Amino acid sequence: MSILIKDSKIVTQDEKRRILHADVYIEDGRIIEIGKISTEADFKIKNRIVMPGLINMHTHVPMVLLRGYGDDLLLEEWLQTKIWPIEAKLKEWHIAAGTKLGLLEMVATGTTTCNDMYFFEDVIASTAEKFGMRCYAGFSLIDFDTPEMKREKLVPCCEEFLKKWSGSELITPVIAPHSTYACSPETLQKARELQEKYNAFVHIHCSETRSEVYDVLKKYGRRPPAQIAAHGLLNEKTMLAHCGWITKEEVKEIARAGAAVVHNPVSNMKLATGGYAPLPELFEANAVVTLGTDGAASNNKLDMFETMKFAALIHKHHRWDATIVKAQQVLDMATINAAKFLGLNAGSIEEGKIADVITLDARAVNLIPSHNIVSHIVYAASGFNVKDVIINGKVLLHDGNFVGVDYDAIIDEAEKAKEDLVGE
Amino acid sequence: MSILIKDSKIVTQDEKRRILHADVYIEDGRIIEIGKISTEADFKIKNRIVMPGLINMHTHVPMVLLRGYGDDLLLEEWLQTKIWPIEAKLKEWHIAAGTKLGLLEMVATGTTTCNDMYFFEDVIASTAEKFGMRCYAGFSLIDFDTPEMKREKLVPCCEEFLKKWSGSELITPVIAPHSTYACSPETLQKARELQEKYNAFVHIHCSETRSEVYDVLKKYGRRPPAQIAAHGLLNEKTMLAHCGWITKEEVKEIARAGAAVVHNPVSNMKLATGGYAPLPELFEANAVVTLGTDGAASNNKLDMFETMKFAALIHKHHRWDATIVKAQQVLDMATINAAKFLGLNAGSIEEGKIADVITLDARAVNLIPSHNIVSHIVYAASGFNVKDVIINGKVLLHDGNFVGVDYDAIIDEAEKAKEDLVGE
Numbered sequence: 091m092s093i094l095i096k097d098s099k100i101v102t103q104d105e106k107r108r109i110l111h112a113d114v115y116i117e118d119g120r121i122i123e124i125g126k127i128s129t130e131a132d133f134k135i136k137n138r139i140v141m142p143g144l145i146n147m148h149t150h151v152p153m154v155l156l157r158g159y160g161d162d163l164l165l166e167e168w169l170q171t172k173i174w175p176i177e178a179k180l181k182e183w184h185i186a187a188g189t190k191l192g193l194l195e196m197v198a199t200g201t202t203t204c205n206d207m208y209f210f211e212d213v214i215a216s217t218a219e220k221f222g223m224r225c226y227a228g229f230s231l232i233d234f235d236t237p238e239m240k241r242e243k244l245v246p247c248c249e250e251f252l253k254k255w256s257g258s259e260l261i262t263p264v265i266a267p268h269s270t271y272a273c274s275p276e277t278l279q280k281a282r283e284l285q286e287k288y289n290a291f292v293h294i295h296c297s298e299t300r301s302e303v304y305d306v307l308k309k310y311g312r313r314p315p316a317q318i319a320a321h322g323l324l325n326e327k328t329m330l331a332h333c334g335w336i337t338k339e340e341v342k343e344i345a346r347a348g349a350a351v352v353h354n355p356v357s358n359m360k361l362a363t364g365g366y367a368p369l370p371e372l373f374e375a376n377a378v379v380t381l382g383t384d385g386a387a388s389n390n391k392l393d394m395f396e397t398m399k400f401a402a403l404i405h406k407h408h409r410w411d412a413t414i415v416k417a418q419q420v421l422d423m424a425t426i427n428a429a430k431f432l433g434l435n436a437g438s439i440e441e442g443k444i445a446d447v448i449t450l451d452a453r454a455v456n457l458i459p460s461h462n463i464v465s466h467i468v469y470a471a472s473g474f475n476v477k478d479v480i481i482n483g484k485v486l487l488h489d490g491n492f493v494g495v496d497y498d499a500i501i502d503e504a505e506k507a508k509e510d511l512v513g514e
Numbered sequence: 515m516s517i518l519i520k521d522s523k524i525v526t527q528d529e530k531r532r533i534l535h536a537d538v539y540i541e542d543g544r545i546i547e548i549g550k551i552s553t554e555a556d557f558k559i560k561n562r563i564v565m566p567g568l569i570n571m572h573t574h575v576p577m578v579l580l581r582g583y584g585d586d587l588l589l590e591e592w593l594q595t596k597i598w599p600i601e602a603k604l605k606e607w608h609i610a611a612g613t614k615l616g617l618l619e620m621v622a623t624g625t626t627t628c629n630d631m632y633f634f635e636d637v638i639a640s641t642a643e644k645f646g647m648r649c650y651a652g653f654s655l656i657d658f659d660t661p662e663m664k665r666e667k668l669v670p671c672c673e674e675f676l677k678k679w680s681g682s683e684l685i686t687p688v689i690a691p692h693s694t695y696a697c698s699p700e701t702l703q704k705a706r707e708l709q710e711k712y713n714a715f716v717h718i719h720c721s722e723t724r725s726e727v728y729d730v731l732k733k734y735g736r737r738p739p740a741q742i743a744a745h746g747l748l749n750e751k752t753m754l755a756h757c758g759w760i761t762k763e764e765v766k767e768i769a770r771a772g773a774a775v776v777h778n779p780v781s782n783m784k785l786a787t788g789g790y791a792p793l794p795e796l797f798e799a800n801a802v803v804t805l806g807t808d809g810a811a812s813n814n815k816l817d818m819f820e821t822m823k824f825a826a827l828i829h830k831h832h833r834w835d836a837t838i839v840k841a842q843q844v845l846d847m848a849t850i851n852a853a854k855f856l857g858l859n860a861g862s863i864e865e866g867k868i869a870d871v872i873t874l875d876a877r878a879v880n881l882i883p884s885h886n887i888v889s890h891i892v893y894a895a896s897g898f899n900v901k902d903v904i905i906n907g908k909v910l911l912h913d914g915n916f917v918g919v920d921y922d923a924i925i926d927e928a929e930k931a932k933e934d935l936v937g938e
Contacts, residue, residue, distance in 0.1 A: 157882075158889035162840040195879045359831035360893070362838075366831075390893040391880045396820070403824075404831075407783035407790075414786075416586040453925050455619045456815045458581075459932030465582035469784070469814040474898035501877050508883030 094131035103438035119483030138449035143202025145428035148382025152188030156387035187507035199473025228266030269295035278321035298332035334365030345375035357384030393473035518555035527862035543907030562873035567626025569852035572806025576612030580811035611931035623897025652690030693719035702745035722756035758789030769799035781808030817897035
């Protein structure tokens with residue numbers, strides 16, 4: 091498949107963060123050329139804002155099925171009366187339906203890579219691969235029976251999962267011990283053994299809530315980052331979701347270890363956890379800082395554009411300082427920072443890079459006038475300004491229309507799954 | 515013009531906050547019937563989420579021209595190096611161009627009434643009337659020369675403005691003394707005299723920043739709400755924008771006076787003012803609480819859906835309590851609360867009401883599955899889910915396309931104005 095994008099403004103996200111006015115030619119999954127180009131192509135696109143696809147570094151894709159099911163509740167009540175009872179009923183077909191809906195929403199709003207963590211991860215991985223989404227698929231390890239299997243089967247099945255998806259182009263298998271409060275030291279140890287054996291990424295919730303921090307401290311004598319570190323898991327292949335209640339010393343330890351922090355401002359605010367990743371201190375320590383939506387049950391969408399705006403504004407607001415987190419830093423979190431951490435040859439628009447590329451409507455009413463594109467992307471854009479989405483060189487959205495995706499079937503299937511789970 | 519909306523979910527916002535599955539028939543500017551309806555109509559719409567149009571209670575419409583021009587700056591630097599130098603250059607045609615762009619964005623994202631305050635308000639009012647937007651147009655009174663006229667002409671011109679627009683169907687003239695820090699006691703007194711003489715609304719900035727509060731206290735011996743009250747302006751026809759730094763006692767005084775508070779969470783967060791309207795206390799005191807975007811220079815858009823989400827989340831986050839501000843309360847702020855305060859027979863979908871109505875795409879990927887429509891509107895929707903917009907019974911947006919509006923001409927004119935003001 092070849093794609094020619096003509097006469098566009100290109101937010102390269104290269105080392106110099108250049109903005110170019112040029113054409114982009116894509117073929118066989120790669121960005122072949124940037125410049126003045128006249129050639130034929132299977133897909134022609136023009137007059138757009140072109141930028142790297144967004145990388146959502148923490149989500150639970152199938153939880154879109156629980157979007158709006160139980161809001162405005164205290165966290166414990168929300169989990170106990172709403173989320174867990176429904177999760178207990180989950181079957182494979184619900185997961186497939188929810189995954190498709192979540193992928194549809196992510197592509198519609200410009201996400202080209204997601205870092206997922208849930209049950210039935212093999213179903214999620216298969217669905218994402220078929221859909222054409224780049225997915226880091228986190229197989230959950232947790233100390234209770236999941237809707238999918240008994241707890242004792244989790245570690246061996248995780249190992250099978252790592253083997254099965256090794257070498258896949260779009261899917262990267264990830265080990266996902268849930269958290270230090272839901273995983274015993276033994277489970278963390280198993281996760282570490284798998285990480286070493288397969289050189290795999292680990293994705294874990296870390297210090298999301300204040301009570302979690304103190305529960306873990308009370309039980310194990312260590313706060314969550316130290317508990318993760320004690321089992322060898324604080325390293326350059328581990329992604330720490332939230333870090334909402336980390337200390338200044340923990341910021342430095344995480345930075346030194348090279349682990350990635352995933353900031354989820356919308357979810358943290360909606361669940362009223364109080365804390366959120368301290369970006370200024372993390373930047374200061376040169377930590378790897380990335381962005382996520384979390385699941386749609388606590389967001390309630392998967393729009394990374396919205397998440398970028400919340401990320402910048404929550405910090406300005408709290409520190410009474412509009413300069414403390416800038417648009418360019420936030421865009422970096424959602425693109426090149428994540429790509430570099432993942433060792434993914436994407437996250438910027440440069441010749442030779444993998445073609446994970448999106449375009450925005452340059453004449454969208456909310457992106458006019460054209461003062462500063464990076465500002466517009468972070469503060470003014472909506473995911474629904476996205477017009478074209480290219481993942482691994484393949485066009486999934488063209489001029490606002492899905493290519494090779496049966497939109498109505500996905501919507502209907504999701505509604506059917508919802509009815510089965512919670513009634514009409 | 516007649517409009518039939520078939521087979522839709524109706525978020526009525528009536529006294530009982532009912533959600534109906536029904537048809538809506540609109541004719542001659544009014545909602546005529548809600549029920550099962552079979553009749554012909556000029557416009558047919560079906561399978562939508564139907565809700566009252568949103569009411570943006572604090573904005574400066576033409577400032578869309580400054581969207582993205584100077585972000586991530588300290589407030590003083592932003593005003594002195596970016597906003598004020600450009601504002602000094604403003605001419606009528608820039609204002610007309612900016613107003614059209616702002617109206618286009620507001621209609622595209624579901625706002626049917628705006629409460630504006632700026633310079634050249636007569637141009638804004640004329641432009642809004644011609645466009646078909648319902649606009650409360652605030653003529654600014656301020657103690658310096660404006661780009662439009664010398665300061666001594668402001669009060670007499672404001673009076674002319676009040677007379678000129680009296681009796682207009684879409685435009686309501688409003689007196690807009692800028693603030694207690696930019697208006698002397700004499701100016702506030704003049705505003706009050708005009709308010710009494712014409713029974714007009716007053717729109718004023720109040721306690722937006724901490725330094726404003728202490729500056730006014732130092733200069734006049736009173737904090738801004740008391741200064742407003744001392745000149746007779748704290749009453750049931752006054753709209754107080756921001757109230758980000760008000761005390762618990764001021765909350766009660768504002769509630770007793772019946773003045774409306776306009777909460778602008780996105781602007782407050784982006785400008786890092788630290789404070790924001792304390793909704794829980796305002797609700798407790800039964801104050802009139804409404805919502806606004808502020809100008810796009812400090813937002814950077816005019817999407818009231820985004821503003822609703824920020825309004826709910828900022829309070830949950832700060833109070834560590836997900837129950838403190840609920841979706842229904844926020845939707846009320848953006849619809850029926852504002853309409854009631856304005857004495858506008860709209861803000862809900864009921865027979866006999868003025869037809870200020872919007873629809874959302876019920877099959878939008880981010881509004882699936884259909885657990886709870888009010889939750890979806892506040893937490894999951896985007897302004898770009900809006901498909902139809904009806905103001906005063908007239909269709910301005912139909913199935914996502916503008917009716918009788920030259921989109922490209924407005925975009926081009928806004929770009930031209932921007933180039934004239936700041937260069938390419």
